[in-house]
Structures are given as structure tokens and as C-alpha cells.
Amino acid sequence: MGKLYQNIWIVGCIALLASLNAVQVCSESPKVFTLEKGDLRLKLTNLGATVLSVVVPDAKGNLGDIVLGFDSLDSYKNGTLDPYFGALVGRVANRIKDAQFTLNGTVYHLPANDGNNTLHGGKIGFDKVLWKVAKIRGGAQPSIQFTYHSYDGEQGFPGDLDVSVTYTITGNKELAVVMNAKPLNKATPVCLAQHTYWNLAGHNSGRTILDNKVKIWAHSYTPVDEHLLPTGAIVPVQGTPYDFNRETTVGSRIKNVPGGYDINMVLDPPKKKNHLRHAVRVNDNFSGRILNIWTDAPGLQFYSSNMLKKTVGKGGAIYGQYSALALETQTFPDGVHHSNFPNTVYYPGQTYRHTMVYRFSVQK
Ligand SMILES: *[C@@H]1O[C@H](CO)[C@@H](O)[C@H](O)[C@H]1NC(C)=O
Ligand SMILES: *[C@@H]1O[C@H](CO)[C@@H](O)[C@H](O)[C@H]1NC(C)=O
Ligand SMILES: *[C@@H]1O[C@H](CO)[C@@H](O)[C@H](O)[C@H]1NC(C)=O
Ligand SMILES: *[C@@H]1O[C@H](CO)[C@@H](O)[C@H](O)[C@H]1NC(C)=O
Numbered sequence: 001m002g003k004l005y006q007n008i009w010i011v012g013c014i015a016l017l018a019s020l021n022a023v024q025v026c027s028e029s030p031k032v033f034t035l036e037k038g039d040l041r042l043k044l045t046n047l048g049a050t051v052l053s054v055v056v057p058d059a060k061g062n063l064g065d066i067v068l069g070f071d072s073l074d075s076y077k078n079g080t081l082d083p084y085f086g087a088l089v090g091r092v093a094n095r096i097k098d099a100q101f102t103l104n105g106t107v108y109h110l111p112a113n114d115g116n117n118t119l120h121g122g123k124i125g126f127d128k129v130l131w132k133v134a135k136i137r138g139g140a141q142p143s144i145q146f147t148y149h150s151y152d153g154e155q156g157f158p159g160d161l162d163v164s165v166t167y168t169i170t171g172n173k174e175l176a177v178v179m180n181a182k183p184l185n186k187a188t189p190v191c192l193a194q195h196t197y198w199n200l201a202g203h204n205s206g207r208t209i210l211d212n213k214v215k216i217w218a219h220s221y222t223p224v225d226e227h228l229l230p231t232g233a234i235v236p237v238q239g240t241p242y243d244f245n246r247e248t249t250v251g252s253r254i255k256n257v258p259g260g261y262d263i264n265m266v267l268d269p270p271k272k273k274n275h276l277r278h279a280v281r282v283n284d285n286f287s288g289r290i291l292n293i294w295t296d297a298p299g300l301q302f303y304s305s306n307m308l309k310k311t312v313g314k315g316g317a318i319y320g321q322y323s324a325l326a327l328e329t330q331t332f333p334d335g336v337h338h339s340n341f342p343n344t345v346y347y348p349g350q351t352y353r354h355t356m357v358y359r360f361s362v363q364k
Contacts, residue, residue: 007051010127015286022124029130030046030047030076030198031045031133031321032044033045033133033136033144034354035143035169035238036108036142036169037141037142037169037172038057038101038173039056039057039063039172039234040054040173041053042054042055042131042169042175044108044167045073045076046126046130046133046174047073047076047129047131047161048086048126048128048129048130048131048148049087049126050069050076050085050086050087050088050127050197051067051167051194052067052086052196053069053103053314054066054175054196054360055290056289056360057362058090058287058288058362059287059288059362059363060215062105064201064205065145065202065291065314066197066198066199066202066291067196067198067199067203068085068086068199068203068205068311068312068314068324068355069086069307069313071313071315075127075315079123079128082127083197083305083308084127084195085197086195086197087127087194088126088131088193088194088195089120089121089183089192089194090120090125090126090155090163090190090192090193091121091125091150091157091161091163091181091190091191091192091328092336092344093156093191093192093193093195093328093333094191094193094230094264094330094334095117095118095119095227095229095236095334096110096117096189096334096336096337097117097282097334097353098117099112099115099116099117099118099156099343101189101336103188103336103345104158104186105253105307110122110154110155110156111123115140115227116227117229118205119250121155122156124149124155126163127195131147131165132146132147132148133146134146134164135333136331141169142168143166143168144166144167145166146166147162147163148162148163149161150162152161152185152186152277157188157189158186159184159186159188159348160186161185161190161299162181163192164179164180165178165192166178168356170362172357173359173360174357174358175357175360176355176356177263177356177357178354178355179194179355180351180352180353180354181346181351181353182346182350183346183348184348185348186348187345187346188205189336189346190347191331191335191344191352192330193328194329195326195328196327197305197323197326198282198324198325198328199324199335200212200282200284200287200289200290200291201287201289203313203317203324204297204313205286206318207286208250208320208322208323209282209284209285209304209305209322209323210249210250210254211249211250211251211284212249212250212283212284212325213247213248213282213283214244214248214249214280214281214282214325215244215245215246216244216245216267216280216282216285216300217245217267217268217277217278217280218237218242218244218245218267218279218300219236219245219268220234220235220236220266220318221234221235221237221239221242221263222234222235222263222341224264229333229334230334230338232337232338232340232341233316234340237265239342241253241254241256241257242265244265246260247283254322259306260305260321260322261302261303262302262303262304262306263302263303264300264302264330264333265299265300266298266301266332267272267279267298267300267329269293270296276294276355277294278292278293278294279293279294279295279297280284280302282325282327283363285363288362288363289361289363290319290361290362291327292356292359293327293357293359294356294359294360295355296356297329297330297356298331299330299333300326300328300329300330301326301327301328301329302325303326303328303332304322305323305324306322307321308321308322309321309326329354329356
């Protein structure tokens with residue numbers, strides 16, 4: 001049965017009444033929330049609408065936390081330390097070339113926080129701001145909704161934008177993430193992405209993801225230049241190290257990919273119209289855990305955590321290079337500069353929508 005906590009508003013604060021203990025929560029400060037059902041248990045925070053932990057059983061029934069993160073919420077605020085662990089990134093996920101774009105006749109300048117380019121919404125992206133806790137629900141499908149009002153000119157982007165993300169445990173081992181954004185007064189690019197780093201063997205297993213077996217439902221990808229910006233080409237994966245149509249270990253061809261995997265995969269269309277597309281399956285033979293992701297987004301950023309360098313994480317765990325996979329469904333990077341890529345610009349009256357479903361299982 002689903003279990004969550006009733007919520008009551010008390011002078012701007014929420015009192016979360018767990019069955020055993022009560023925690024008082026003020027909306028002005030980052031707090032930790034728990035969603036659980038059966039043997040899936042998540043911790044989230046309104047700082048960056050971030051997933052802090054995901055605990056699920058392995059094939060032998062042992063529970064383990066399979067996402068990278070920090071013990072202290074302060075660490076998630078530190079842009080030098082935090083590689084977007086678990087965060088909801090925006091207003092525009094991934095890179096925008098030369099930290100600028102032109103829209104409706106105006107040139108918009110953004111902060112350059114990745115060489116000369118903008119990464120994940122700028123210096124203070126949606127991952128670094130405090131979201132409101134809009135709804136908490138218990139019952140059969142426990143859920144939490146975070147909302148954020150992004151103001152006109154925030155990190156250089158045009159127009160006010162109302163954003164929401166809802167995390168719902170929809171089944172015993174299934175988590176749905178539904179993202180929405182509504183421009184209120186100006187056209188703006190929008191691309192939201194969930195940036196959890198997954199290590200199915202356990203965040204503290206000390207293992208890399210190089211022997212994870214991966215299948216990605218994508219027959220093309222968008223090649224990048226040396227600054228990880230798309231060239232604009234859309235190229236078949238066949239015969240390249242980006243072909244995961246047959247389940248393959250991450251490590252088997254990673255030496256042929258300069259720097260490791262950090263690439264936008266062009267996902268195949270869904271099997272049926274208006275259905276989610278199956279994006280990726282990760283199978284960790286060490287723990288027996290399997291993760292499947294479905295989405296309505298056209299792309300998947302497949303990132304093998306190339307840039308992690310002995311980051312000290314939860315419980316003192318050391319996260320080195322290749323210690324996790326980020327599996328960020330999204331519209332294509334730098335879409336605002338490539339008219340052949342799927343649209344990323346939304347007008348007042350339109351709604352940006354992005355759904356993803358994570359299903360956790362184990363090898364039989
Ligand atoms: C942020 O993290 C870096 C790298 O660990 C550290 O040197 C710096 O002191 C931290 N900044 C703050 C404000 O905690
Ligand atoms: C940024 O742009 C300037 C001017 O074009 C160039 O000299 C510099 O090398 C660029 N920096 C990076 C990190 O690409
Ligand atoms: C386009 O620009 C004009 C002039 O600056 C402005 O009045 C209008 O609101 C803009 N439209 C959108 C959709 O951003
Ligand atoms: C997967 O793990 C099982 C049990 O640990 C082992 O017997 C098997 O050889 C492994 N298979 C591969 C392909 O590594």
C-alpha cells in the first residue's frame with residue numbers, strides 16, 4: 001500500500017506527519033521529502049527539485065541507494081563541487097553555443113559557465129534555486145509537485161515562465177516524472193532535464209558503470225565538436241561506438257569515444273502514436289538491477305560521468321570517473337541554433353511538456 005505523509009500548512013510551513021515522527025518544514029529553506037511505496041523509496045529536496053536518493057532491492061533482495069549525491073544540502077548549492085547530481089536542470093538543459101541566441105528579433109545574452117557557452121541554464125540554473133512545494137499526495141500513487149516561477153531576464157532568458165515538476169510513484173517499482181513549463185509573456189527556449197547519476201550496483205559500491213550492459217533505442221545521434229556542441233548533423237549510429245541497439249557494455253568501445261560518452265542520442269519514434277518511446281535499458285550484472293526509461297522527449301543525453309574526479313559523496317563514498325550514468329531525456333542540445341532539430345521555442349499560450357518513466361526491476 002502507498003504511504004506518504006499528510007500535509008498541513010502552518011504559517012508558511014508544512015508539517016509533514018510521518019506515521020512515527022513529525023518533521024516541520026519551512027518553504028523558505030531546502031528540506032528533504034520522502035516518497036515510498038513497496039520497496040521503492042525516494043528522497044527529494046525542493047532545492048533544484050532534486051532526487052537525493054533512490055533505494056531499491058537488488059536481485060537478492062538487498063536494499064541499496066543507486067544514485068550519486070551528497071549528505072549535505074549545502075553541497076548541492078556549490079556549483080564548483082556539484083555536477084548537477086539528481087537535479088532538474090533548466091531553463092535550457094545542455095549547452096547553448098556562445099552563450100547567446102536571437103529570438104523575435106532580439107539577441108539574448110546568457111552567462112557563459114562552460115567555456116564560452118551556457119550549460120544547464122547558466123550560473124544559477126533551475127538546479128540551484130529553491131522550488132515551492134505545491135502538492136504532496138499519499139495513497140496508492142504517492143507524489144510530490146515542485147513549482148518555480150522563473151522571472152523575465154533570469155539568467156538572460158526572455159519572459160516569465162511558470163515551471164512544474166511532479167514526481168509520482170505510479171507502480172510498485174515505477175517512478176514517473178512529469179515536467180511542464182508555460183511562458184507567460186515572451187517566447188523563450190525551454191528544455192528541462194532530470195540529471196540523476198545512476199549506479200545500479202549502489203552509489204557506494206566502488207564499481208564503475210563500464211560493465212553495465214546498455215540498450216538504447218536510437219538509430220542516430222548528433223555529433224559534437226571539441227566543446228561538446230552539436231555540429232548540426234544527424235548521423236546514423238551504425239558502425240559507430242554509439243550503436244547500442246544491441247545490448248552492449250558501456251566499456252567495450254568507450255576508448256573509441258574521445259573523453260567518454262557525452263552525446264545526444266536521437267531516439268526512435270514510439271511504437272504507437274502518442275505512446276512513450278522506450279529510450280534506454282541498463283542492466284547491471286553485479287547487483288542484478290535493471291533500469292528502463294520511457295519518455296516522450298526526442299533525445300537522450302547519454303553521459304558516462306567522464307568529468308567526475310574523486311568527488312566525496314554520501315557517506316564518504318568516492319565518485320570517480322565512470323562511476324555513474326546520467327540518462328537525461330531532452331530535446332536536442334543547442335536546439336535554438338539548429339532549425340533542423342526538434343523545436344525548443346515556446347510562445348505564450350503554449351505549454352512545454354516532458355514526461356519520463358523509470359522502471360526498476362531485477363534479473364530473474
Ligand atoms: C565549493 O566546493 C569547492 C570544491 O570542493 C570548495 O573548494 C569550496 O570551498 C566550496 N565552496 C563553498 C562556498 O562551500
Ligand atoms: C572563447 O572565445 C574566444 C574568442 O573567440 C577564444 O579566444 C577563446 O579561446 C574561447 N575560449 C574557449 C574556452 O573556447
Ligand atoms: C516580440 O517582440 C516584440 C517587440 O519587442 C514584443 O512586443 C513581443 O511581445 C514579442 N513576442 C514574443 C512572443 O515574445
Ligand atoms: C553475471 O553474473 C552471474 C552471477 O554473478 C555470473 O554467473 C555471470 O557469469 C555474469 N555474466 C556476465 C555476462 O558477466
